[in-house]
Amino acid sequence: MSAPERNAVPGTSLIAGRKHALDGLRTVAVAGVFFFHAATALVPGGSIGVDVFFTLSGFVITLLIMKEHLATGRLRLGIFYAKRLARLWPALLALCGVIVAVGLAFPASKWAGQEGFVLPAAAYVMNLARFGMFGDSVAGETLGPTWTLAVEEQFYLVWPLLLLVLLRFWKVRTVTWITAGLAAAFLLERFVLVLLGAPLNRLYNGPDTRADELLIGCTLALVFTAVTPGSRFHAALRTAARRAGPAAGLILLAAVFLLKEPDTPGPWFSAFWTVGPAVLSLLAAALIGSLVLQPAGFAARVLSHPWLAGPGRDLSYAFYLWHLPVYLLLMPLIPSLWLRVPLAAALTVLLAYASHRLVETPVRRWANRRLEPAVVRSSPEAAQKSAAAPDRGPELVSAGRES
Numbered sequence: 001m002s003a004p005e006r007n008a009v010p011g012t013s014l015i016a017g018r019k020h021a022l023d024g025l026r027t028v029a030v031a032g033v034f035f036f037h038a039a040t041a042l043v044p045g046g047s048i049g050v051d052v053f054f055t056l057s058g059f060v061i062t063l064l065i066m067k068e069h070l071a072t073g074r075l076r077l078g079i080f081y082a083k084r085l086a087r088l089w090p091a092l093l094a095l096c097g098v099i100v101a102v103g104l105a106f107p108a109s110k111w112a113g114q115e116g117f118v119l120p121a122a123a124y125v126m127n128l129a130r131f132g133m134f135g136d137s138v139a140g141e142t143l144g145p146t147w148t149l150a151v152e153e154q155f156y157l158v159w160p161l162l163l164l165v166l167l168r169f170w171k172v173r174t175v176t177w178i179t180a181g182l183a184a185a186f187l188l189e190r191f192v193l194v195l196l197g198a199p200l201n202r203l204y205n206g207p208d209t210r211a212d213e214l215l216i217g218c219t220l221a222l223v224f225t226a227v228t229p230g231s232r233f234h235a236a237l238r239t240a241a242r243r244a245g246p247a248a249g250l251i252l253l254a255a256v257f258l259l260k261e262p263d264t265p266g267p268w269f270s271a272f273w274t275v276g277p278a279v280l281s282l283l284a285a286a287l288i289g290s291l292v293l294q295p296a297g298f299a300a301r302v303l304s305h306p307w308l309a310g311p312g313r314d315l316s317y318a319f320y321l322w323h324l325p326v327y328l329l330l331m332p333l334i335p336s337l338w339l340r341v342p343l344a345a346a347l348t349v350l351l352a353y354a355s356h357r358l359v360e361t362p363v364r365r366w367a368n369r370r371l372e373p374a375v376v377r378s379s380p381e382a383a384q385k386s387a388a389a390p391d392r393g394p395e396l397v398s399a400g401r402e403s
Contacts, residue, residue, distance in 0.1 A: 021291040022056060024303025026312035029053055032256050033145075034323045034348070038341045045259035048252060050148055051213055051280040052287075057152050058159075058217025059288055065160055066172075066225045075164055079371050084156065086367035087360070088317070089122075092146065094359045095321045096122055099142055110328040114142050121146040124153040131201035142325040147205050154207040155214050163218075176222040183215035183278070191274045200263055203273045213281035220285045224292065238293050245290020248283040249299060255280070311349075318352035318360065326351065 029049035036046025068075050096118045103111040117140050120129040127147040129138050140147065166175045190209050193202065203209050227234050261276070262269040291300045303309065311319070327344045334340040 019292055019295075020304040020309040020313075021295065021300040022060070022288065022303075023310070023312035023316075024305065024308035025052065025056065025288070025291065026316040027308045028303070029056070030312075030316045030320050030323075033320065034327075034345065035341075037324050038327050038344060039337065043256055045256045045261075047261060048255055048259065048280055051277060052252070052284045053148065054151070054210055054213035055217040055220075055281045055284040056288060058155075058214035059221045059285070060217075061156060061159070062163070062218040062221035063224075065163055066221065069164075069167065070225075075160060077160060077164075080160060081156075082371055083367060086363055086371075088149065088153075090359050090363040091318050091321060091355045092149070093122060094355060095325070096143065099325055110331065111142060111325065117141060117143040120150075124150040126150045127154075127205040127207060130205045131199070137201055142328055145320060145324050151205070151207050151210045152214070155211060159214075159218065172222060172226040176219060176226055179215055179219045179222055183212040183219060186212040186215065187275070187278050190277075194270050194274050197265075200269075200273075210277065212278050216278070216281045216285050217288070220289055224289075237289070241286075241290040241293040242297075244286040245294065245297075246299065248286035248290070252280070252283050252287065314356050315349065315352040318355035319348055322351045322355070323348045 029052040032043065032046040032049035032052075034046070035043040036049070040046075065075055065080075068080075099111045099114050100118060103109060103114050106112065117126075117138065120126045120134075120138075121140070121143040124146075125134075126140050126143065127150040128134065130140060130144070130147050131137055163175070166178060170178070186208055190203065190212070193206075193209065223237075227237065262272050287299075290297070291303065294300055295304075323344070326348045327340070330340050330344050330347075334343060
């Protein structure tokens with residue numbers, strides 16, 4: 001059997017089109033992170049939103065890669081990375097610039113003295129700085145949340161290339177098992193780190209200690225790529241989704257209000273930081289799978305509502321970037337928690353909207369105009385497929401906005 005035949009990826013409607021319910025899930029996840037920072041006592045488990053983001057990010061980015069692989073038989077890595085940079089970097093640089101400018105203009109504000117955090121944030125190494133790879137560990141303060149972006153970008157420096165290499169030699173189903181095995185290997189590594197007494201900063205921020213969560217999302221995407229619609233396996237997945245999806249969603253919701261991640265050494269600390277992230281990611285994967293397999297289900301219909309899906313699609317990234325700087329800025333100015341939280345939420349939404357309209361959208365449109373012709377020029381077979389199936393292009397473009 002020739003290599004192209006071994007690499008043939010079965011077509012499936014499961015990965016076609018935009019998943020609006022996943023946009024709504026983004027809104028819920030970023031709201032959990034916001035309330036975790038703004039009202040920790042009321043929402044001690046809101047940081048679960050980060051675990052959901054990691055799983056969802058691995059799922060979506062793998063779908064994007066597989067869609068292009070299906071359409072063209074390849075992935076233009078340079079264009080892939082250029083598009084991702086155009087999608088994410090401008091909003092981050094704008095945030096850094098505003099914080100530094102305001103901090104210099106108002107040295108008594110909470111945004112003063114943040115210049116030292118700009119480089120690790122903008123270079124996507126904040127997670128490494130937080131556990132002391134470059135010297136003393138830093139919290140990052142206003143730019144601290146960028147540690148999650150750093151984990152994802154470090155992962156995506158490796159994953160697309162590794163996935164393409166795996167697809168070169170094995171079928172998608174085999175690659176799915178390999179990806180699941182890699183997730184298990186990183187879980188085992190975290191167990192070893194816990195056993196050796198690694199500090200919380202290392203366990204919490206490491207690119208390797210979070211890799212299993214991203215890989216669980218990647219595995220789910222590969223499962224959906226490999227499954228044939230209407231097959232018995234597809235039917236079994238739908239049956240499992242009807243049962244597991246709602247249960248996983250309820251458990252995650254309860255954990256948001258009940259789970260406090262342990263921060264002091266002990267049996268619970270060791271148990272949680274060994275398997276906790278993977279368990280939360282598996283629950284998130286069950287929920288994501290249910291939303292994709294049951295788009296007409298109750299949860300999917302709720303999360304697909306424009307009031308949830310719209311902000312998740314357009315504002316969730318910038319909201320995540322801005323929420324902690326805004327909240328820290330307001331802390332000394334507004335003593336009342338009950339006034340500070342809604343005001344911080346409203347101001348963050350306004351700044352996220354400004355970022356979307358004035359920074360992210362113009363740059364992304366400019367990048368697409370420059371990069372899309374390069375995709376067509378570099379891939380004549382993609383142009384032929386697009387001419388034969390003109391409805392596929394919008395699906396790929398729409399999916400690209402999810403990254």
